[in-house]
Amino acid sequence: MIVPRHYKEMPQRYKLQGNRCKACGKVFLPPRLVCPCGSQDLEDYNLSWRGKILTFTIIRTPPVQFKYQKPYAVAVVELDGGGTIQCQVTDTPLEEVEIGKEVEIVFRKIFSEGEAGIHCYGYKCRVV
Amino acid sequence: MAVGIIGYGAYVPRYRIKAEEIAAQWGDDPEVIKRGLLLYEKTVPNQDEDTVTIAYQAAKYALVRAGIDPKEIGAIYIGSESHPYAVKPSGTIVAEALGMTPEIHIADYEFACKAGAEAMFVCYSHVKSGNMKYAMAIGADTSQGAPADALEYSAAAGGSAFIFGSDEEKIIAEVLYTYSFTTDTPDFWRREHQMYPQHGGRFTGEPAYFKHVVSAGRNIMEMAGLTAKDIQWAVFHMPNGKFPLRAGQKLGFKKEQIEPGWVVPWQGNTYSGASPNGLTATLDSAAKPGDLILMVSFGSGAGSDSFIFRVTERINEVRDMVPKLWDLIHGRKFYLTYGQYAKFRGKIHLNPDV
Amino acid sequence: MRDVAVIGIGITKFGELWWQNLRELYVEAALKAIKDAGVDHLDSMYVGCMTSGLFCAQEHLASLMADYLGQRHIPAYRIESACASGGLAFRLGYIEVASGMSDIVLVGGVEKMLTGADATFALASAADQEYEAFHGNTFPGLYAMIARAHMAKYGTTREQMAAVAVKNHDNGSKNPNAQFPMKISKETVLNATPVADPLGLFDCSPVSDGAAAVILCPVDMAKKYTDTIIKVIGSGAATSTIALHQRDDITFLDAVHAAGKKAYEMAGLKPEDIDFAEVHDCFTIAEICCIEALGFCEVGQGGPFSEAGNTALDGKIPINTSGGLKSKGHPVGATGVAQIVELVEQLRGTAGERQVKNAKRGLAQNMGGSGGSSVVHILEVQ
Numbered sequence: 031m032i033v034p035r036h037y038k039e040m041p042q043r044y045k046l047q048g049n050r051c052k053a054c055g056k057v058f059l060p061p062r063l064v065c066p067c068g069s070q071d072l073e074d075y076n077l078s079w080r081g082k083i084l085t086f087t088i089i090r091t092p093p094v095q096f097k098y099q100k101p102y103a104v105a106v107v108e109l110d111g112g113g114t115i116q117c118q119v120t121d122t123p124l125e126e127v128e129i130g131k132e133v134e135i136v137f138r139k140i141f142s143e144g145e146a147g148i149h150c151y152g153y154k155c156r157v158v
Numbered sequence: 159m160a161v162g163i164i165g166y167g168a169y170v171p172r173y174r175i176k177a178e179e180i181a182a183q184w185g186d187d188p189e190v191i192k193r194g195l196l197l198y199e200k201t202v203p204n205q206d207e208d209t210v211t212i213a214y215q216a217a218k219y220a221l222v223r224a225g226i227d228p229k230e231i232g233a234i235y236i237g238s239e240s241h242p243y244a245v246k247p248s249g250t251i252v253a254e255a256l257g258m259t260p261e262i263h264i265a266d267y268e269f270a271c272k273a274g275a276e277a278m279f280v281c282y283s284h285v286k287s288g289n290m291k292y293a294m295a296i297g298a299d300t301s302q303g304a305p306a307d308a309l310e311y312s313a314a315a316g317g318s319a320f321i322f323g324s325d326e327e328k329i330i331a332e333v334l335y336t337y338s339f340t341t342d343t344p345d346f347w348r349r350e351h352q353m354y355p356q357h358g359g360r361f362t363g364e365p366a367y368f369k370h371v372v373s374a375g376r377n378i379m380e381m382a383g384l385t386a387k388d389i390q391w392a393v394f395h396m397p398n399g400k401f402p403l404r405a406g407q408k409l410g411f412k413k414e415q416i417e418p419g420w421v422v423p424w425q426g427n428t429y430s431g432a433s434p435n436g437l438t439a440t441l442d443s444a445a446k447p448g449d450l451i452l453m454v455s456f457g458s459g460a461g462s463d464s465f466i467f468r469v470t471e472r473i474n475e476v477r478d479m480v481p482k483l484w485d486l487i488h489g490r491k492f493y494l495t496y497g498q499y500a501k502f503r504g505k506i507h508l509n510p511d512v
Numbered sequence: 513m514r515d516v517a518v519i520g521i522g523i524t525k526f527g528e529l530w531w532q533n534l535r536e537l538y539v540e541a542a543l544k545a546i547k548d549a550g551v552d553h554l555d556s557m558y559v560g561c562m563t564s565g566l567f568c569a570q571e572h573l574a575s576l577m578a579d580y581l582g583q584r585h586i587p588a589y590r591i592e593s594a595c596a597s598g599g600l601a602f603r604l605g606y607i608e609v610a611s612g613m614s615d616i617v618l619v620g621g622v623e624k625m626l627t628g629a630d631a632t633f634a635l636a637s638a639a640d641q642e643y644e645a646f647h648g649n650t651f652p653g654l655y656a657m658i659a660r661a662h663m664a665k666y667g668t669t670r671e672q673m674a675a676v677a678v679k680n681h682d683n684g685s686k687n688p689n690a691q692f693p694m695k696i697s698k699e700t701v702l703n704a705t706p707v708a709d710p711l712g713l714f715d716c717s718p719v720s721d722g723a724a725a726v727i728l729c730p731v732d733m734a735k736k737y738t739d740t741i742i743k744v745i746g747s748g749a750a751t752s753t754i755a756l757h758q759r760d761d762i763t764f765l766d767a768v769h770a771a772g773k774k775a776y777e778m779a780g781l782k783p784e785d786i787d788f789a790e791v792h793d794c795f796t797i798a799e800i801c802c803i804e805a806l807g808f809c810e811v812g813q814g815g816p817f818s819e820a821g822n823t824a825l826d827g828k829i830p831i832n833t834s835g836g837l838k839s840k841g842h843p844v845g846a847t848g849v850a851q852i853v854e855l856v857e858q859l860r861g862t863a864g865e866r867q868v869k870n871a872k873r874g875l876a877q878n879m880g881g882s883g884g885s886s887v888v889h890i891l892e893v894q
């Protein structure tokens with residue numbers, strides 16, 4: 031049962047609700063209480079829904095809850111306006127996933143918990 | 159007080175399956191399907207898509223066109239026959255993700271293919287009554303037709319969202335008239351715990367679809383004192399390509415008046431999102447300021463909600479703000495084999511995890 | 513701080529050990545180490561293990577192991593830092609002896625991975641669960657993303673990565689405890705089943721069962737047990753963000769660099785003073801990044817440096833003489849301790865066919881997750 035854990039992360043998964051360090055400008059998802067620069071002065075910041083791929087892989091041996099989705103691409107995405115996230119690349123032929131490609135963030139079902147558990151929604155990206 | 163649509167958006171997935179592919183699987187003649195039902199291909203949801211994600215994307219586009227604060231929306235109603243949960247609302251997920259919670263009224267609707275239009279009906283009524291400033295209605299589905307059933311050629315995925323409001327300068331399509339025509343007609347149903355719907359074959363035609371659609375269309379036009387010549391565009395529920403054309407013909411509409419919203423041959427029947435997608439496709443393409451649009455939904459069981467809209471100048475400002483439905487339908491798409499489609503739609507009996 | 517020596521080592525065979533459970537593996541390695549050292553008691557014990565909870569549904573490991581080792585009532589600690597658990601356990605055992613708190617300390621590492629549990633899922637718990645694993649990424653996936661970025665930034669090739677696997681299997685073929693002691697060709701690596709592009713099956717270390725253990729005591733006391741004093745002359749540990757996407761440079765293992773720097777400083781040595789090293793080659797690209805972060809080659813040059821043979825048994829700096837995680841096997845909690853075992857074998861001159869000539873100083877580098885933690889030790893034979 032992953033409900034309480036997923037529930038807690040919903041603002042981040044649904045809305046990219048993170049924060050930004052007022053001292054050094056770094057953007058974080060999930061939000062941090064302390065910036066690696068040492069500052070504790072951070073402000074709420076919603077990350078952008080556009081960005082580009084910094085690096086990626088194609089998962090061919092997935093964990094059990096993703097086994098019927100294989101193969102799928104996972105990327106590190108640098109978002110316009112700051113912050114980096116890791117997410118799947120959806121709706122895109124695998125051969126089109128490349129470093130530097132522009133992506134848009136989309137709201138998708140990440141996985142369902144077994145046959146009878148909840149559907150976990152969150153962000154993915156797709157090449158524009 | 160004028161009340162109308164102040165924001166709208168549509169979404170269909172990128173995946174498709176062709177009529178030929180389904181026909182080859184079951185030994186049908188694809189030409190019979192294509193000629194007889196006017197169905198060429200249909201949308202298929204990606205494995206990570208469902209009614210909630212489709213509703214979300216359509217709603218997001220509608221919010222862009224409306225240019226309003228999501229918190230101002232007083233209600234969100236999602237009509238669908240494929241809500242991802244049997245118990246647990248779809249609307250809460252979409253509202254939460256779009257920042258509309260917590261001061262919002264939410265309900266999921268179900269009335270076969272009419273659920274989206276009935277959500278529109280209620281949203282319109284809320285605003286008209288002064289009950290709320292804005293209300294969002296969504297019709298979205300990821301419908302399933304049983305393997306080898308004729309429905310398998312049509313049951314598709316997609317949907318549209320509409321925000322109703324009364325700000326004169328924001329109205330894109332003013333609602334002039336509404337009308338509902340409903341009887342108890344068991345032409346199509348799905349019992350609890352069944353994966354696929356059953357239908358009455360030819361019984362779904364005259365006593366169900368045509369009786370309700372034509373009555374709802376005729377009666378609203380009479381109420382408005384209008385004929386098919388006075389109305390520029392017409393949208394009828396699209397279970398296949400043929401039915402809406404014939405319904406239009408019975409009401410005196412020419413094919414050209416229906417074509418801007420006649421998405422079904424390339425999109426399939428998006429059920430609760432079928433007539434809503436017809437309306438967005440019409441707004442996205444042919445509708446000009448001053449034009450009247452007749453929309454008649456149909457839900458098996460059975461009933462039709464009909465609307466007459468008048469398009470405003472605002473359409474020209476908002477049309478290009480987000481992707482248009484026809485562009486999504488004819489844009490980037492990936493064709494699936496029947497096997498891939500069966501996997502995507504959960505039609506394969508899998509070994510349970512231990 | 514007292515000087516500390518390693519006076520005993522023990523290791524099990526690594527591999528699919530269906531007839532040994534978690535406690536039996538640990539006790540086998542621990543008893544071998546106790547016998548090798550010749551000690552008659554333990555003052556305390558550290559157990560490195562990543563996730564016996566997910567693999568075996570067993571926590572409270574330190575007490576279980578102490579009991580089954582016949583050491584009821586000694587203090588025992590279970591240390592977890594993902595795949596760096598063993599290395600970190602060694603560091604803590606070292607600190608306890610150095611501090612004067614205890615004299616005879618056993619440090620063991622163990623992992624029982626072939627239990628029917630989903631290893632991909634269990635290992636992914638070393639990543640950021642909510643922001644990496646949630647999205648379906650895996651450990652091969654994370655290192656594949658490092659590899660892809662390294663290839664894009666420095667021009668590293670799949671052939672260069674393959675050279676790491678070929679070399680480690682060469683070394684592993686000389687190690688009787690190795691899980692996959694067969695030599696392989698570059699073509700085998702390049703044509704292997706893809707796991708997480710660009711990494712294939714032969715770029716990845718295997719899923720393994722196994723355990724390793726060592727005994728530590730003050731150098732002053734070591735003479736009582738052995739004539740070959742192997743002293744811990746450097747110890748460094750460091751952390752970094754465990755989420756790969758939050759690292760400033762995805763291609764650079766900053767925790768490895770930081771841990772290495774501390775160990776070198778403590779030992780008063782530079783990378784060129786090291787005769788051989790065991791580094792954390794959980795994936796071929798990991799070895800390339802580790803030797804860069806440890807200063808054995810220029811940053812970005814790990815690929816060509818490896819391909820040119822510099823890291824071979826007879827190369828400039830022999831790396832993973834044991835066969836590394838790749839060929840020897842990678843029972844995660846045991847790995848960091850097994851690296852120390854290999855260092856001791858080499859420094860004692862008992863490494864047999866894979867013996868490095870004139871091995872005086874060896875370095876062991878153990879790493880957790882995708883580089884979120886790392887531990888480096890330098891050992892020297894007196």
Ligand SMILES: [Zn+2]
Pocket residue numbers: 051052053054055056065066067068069
């Ligand atoms: Zn900062």
